[in-house]
Amino acid sequence: MSEPTVVTHPLVVGPVGPGCKKVDPIVIADGVVRRFGGNTAVHVEHVEVPRGKITALIGPNGAGKTTFFNLLTGFDKPNEGDWSFNGQNLGNVPAFKVARRGMVRTFQLTKSLGRLTVLQNMLLGATKQPGENVFTALFKPLWKSREEEITTRADDLLARFKLDAKREDYAASLSGGQRKLLEMARALMSEPELVMLDEPMAGVNPALTQSLLGHIKELKNDGTSVLFVEHDMHMVRHISDWVIVMAEGKVVAEGPPETVMDDQAVIDAYLGAHHDTDLGDMIEQKSVAERARRVEAKEASLADD
Amino acid sequence: MLTRSRRPRRPPLQALLALGAGLLFAGLLGVAPAAAATAEPAPSASAPAEGTGFSVGGTIANGDEPVEGAEILVEGDGFSEVATTDDEGVWRVEVPAQGSYTSTLDVDTLPEGVEPRDPDNVMRTSNLNTTPNANVLFPMGESTIQGTSMWDTVLTRLIYGINFGLMLALAAIGISLIFGTTGLNNFAHGELLTFGALISFFLTAVLGWSIWAAIAVTLVASAAFGWFHDAAIFKPLRRRRVGLVQAMIVTIGLSIVLRYLFLMIFGGRTEFIQTGFNQVVPVGPANLQASSLISMGISVVVLVAVALFLTKTRIGKATRAVSDNAALAAASGIDVDRIIRIVWVLGATLTGLSGILYGVFRGVSWIMGFQILLLLFAAVTLGGLGSAFGALVGAIIIGLITELSTLWLPADLRFATALIILILILLLRPQGILGRRERIG
């Protein structure tokens, strides 16, 4: 175990550690608890997400990452707790309102709207379109100009994500990877402040992974904050500025990617206490010990005769 | 979706049964007249005067003392008869047909010192369109006994409610099992009920069979009809990967086909299945027909048998497994298609039995099943979608609500009351009493 030393970081106010305060947080979560039956899936005492940076939320399976994600984005209701976005309290705000405030999410299982075209998918992502009101929709002149604006923006984004050739195709005809890109592009239509990506690399082939990583880095250049859930540590190391580690529903460690992997708490969370033992060796050792014990017992009983 | 290996050819016995049911039906075609039908027909008077099973009657008591020798004039539809109360204060008049009858108490025939509670109101009207035996109340003396007579009515309604609820439960469990294993809301389920009633009516009224023989054959026919549903319609649809909404619309079409076939064969009239068990058995203050008690007995026995089947037998447990998670059940080696076939046969048989009971107490008509289809859905939703035991609980509650509501609301609104309760349940607790939250979306 390493000696506890006080570590600091430019993003952080005070010492680095789980739940540490950030210099410029965009999301602050406090005392968030979610229980399912008798099981506490999430119990986060305090966590802050830095603004304008790419933050990774990692942890082993069952750590509660996606549940926490769903809570922050309004897709689930917590049993207790509060969080704020840009200082505005978002506890118990329904999902669509959270999205409107500037916090947009994607889904692990892509939800591209298959029977709409790629362009229609993109246009849906835009905000402040008066044509979406049932009464103004009847009068084209009232929404025509805004429609043209957002179509231009959509085309720009499609070009950036190399989907412009597929503009008029039904989204269902896209490959899995293209649908991931579409969902990301769509999420950017509303110019969100914080983009929350739920396992963006899930099920994606290695060639596309590089492309996605590149797009995520570009988001930072635009000034957008990013929070993404991911399993693959190597990927995380490549692009994130900050890493938050969850295990068994709690935040167990935080820090820059280079150092957080050496944090004992993280190692324990992922690998358990036998992290430096080969699993095969362990099983072998266990059965050798068993046999030794049985031999001893036999000898002991023989000796009693 | 998992593909099943080719099944060996169905044993000929079941095909024969289906054929037999079909022949019975063809027989009905030739024998039954087709009366003029409207979209929602009114029931017509038809049964002969001897042992009709229709009656009007009651008990007259002054406090705890039965009133003997009082005379009541029963009139209606050209019929008129005077009844006298016996030494237990009981009187009953058998009437020739369904319809409306007035009962007027002759105050002069009351013994000394006995006064009706409301001397200006000694006439009662009874409507026999929905029940075969009407009870009429002439309260005597001061209203100190108000509680008791109110209690009488409540108790009677309670017992009718439980009887109706048990009847509904048999059919509701059918719907619940089918919904649980296939996810299908079967809007043609009511027709399984009508089928059972029609077959039994044909066997007893036209062929003159005893009620027990009729029940036995009807159950076999219903089982075959249920087998036919899955084999000829729903399994091919599953094979074709037809979605649930499309399948729902298929059941709507099927409901129309079957209903109008029934209309063409049976006509627009309402008939009651005669059981021969018309003796009146006083149960506490209520007067029940022997057939009511027998029906409740049968319902309870069958429901217990179904419960044992679902919990104790291997097939029953497999059924519950498929209800819970069909993919998982299939992965653990359960033959899902076979279970679904069994569920259809079992559900149809139970519903056919329910139809027989309904036909005894409420009459057989072409739309009888359809009329209570919504009540069945209410029962299943109330108890919890996908839970067979929930269907039982829900059905009893719906039966009670339907009958008890007549204490405060007009009788022709009693089904509406049950439906309003359904909507309220959906507002307050959409998963029902025994259902689980995750299933509701």
Next chain:
Amino acid sequence: MDFLFVLNNALGVALSPTTAAYALAAIGIGVHFGYAGLLNFGQAGFMAIGAYAFGITTLTLGFPFPLAFLSAVVASVVFALILGIPTLRLRADYLAIVTIASAEIVRYIVSTTGLSDVTGGASGLSAFAGSFQAMNPLPGGSYGFGPWTYSRAEFWVFLWGWGLVAIATVVVWLLMRSPWGRVVKGIREDEDAVRSLGKNVYAYKMQALVLGGVFGSLAGVIFILPRAIQPTNYATTLTFFTWTILLLGGAATVFGPIIGSMIFWVLLVLTEGVIGGLVRADIITFISTTQAGQIRFVLLGLALILLVVFRPQGIFGNKKELSFNV
């Protein structure tokens, strides 16, 4: 059997105001199911609400036609809200059950003898079209030609009926090409995705429910203008007719409900005429004339089954855009 007479009769029905009423009701459930993926199996209830609101306000409250018409609209909005508020957050088949149940409740309530002073009970209401016909500006004489000939009074109803159908079609067309339509179509695909884009899914579903319901209620008004209000007409058979019409024409199409309604009624009247005629002429002997009328419904049910299994997109529908999974 006079086949020409039967044919003439059948063709005539293609343009009748009753056909228009059914087309309007089908446009309503087109908005519900075709575009928004809502399962409304109680359109008969909306039609009854519209008819009775119109009839009762005219007869009992003495409203003039425009006000009675407006009452029908308001009544259906309220009804839609009552149905939608509890159910739109639940799974789609809950809405199906609730809509059937409420249509039946409406029918029971308007038939009950206790309220017959206002609703006419089982006999229904009549003689409420007075102020409607009083508004009729057409001069006397006959209008149209061939099988489509109408008197002055009939033609007035014809104009209103088909006029409302035209307006409804245009409204639906405009809405579906607009951003609002895009959101609704997205909701039909995947609600959560649309929610994550900042749209209030619940509000959109409610708007679709209200819109389709208003069309249903107006259909109810058109339906009763040439005839009396009778509670037996608002049974579930009515709802299933409108669904058959919708699926026949194509669930999410502009002209589907209109052409579907015309074809449906022509075929229905034609088969009645042909089968009935053959029975009367003793060519078909194993069924009576009454049964001839009933066998149409058997065939109707079979047609619905075949339609939904083998050609669910109907006549005008696009199989690629077909969405039956709600």
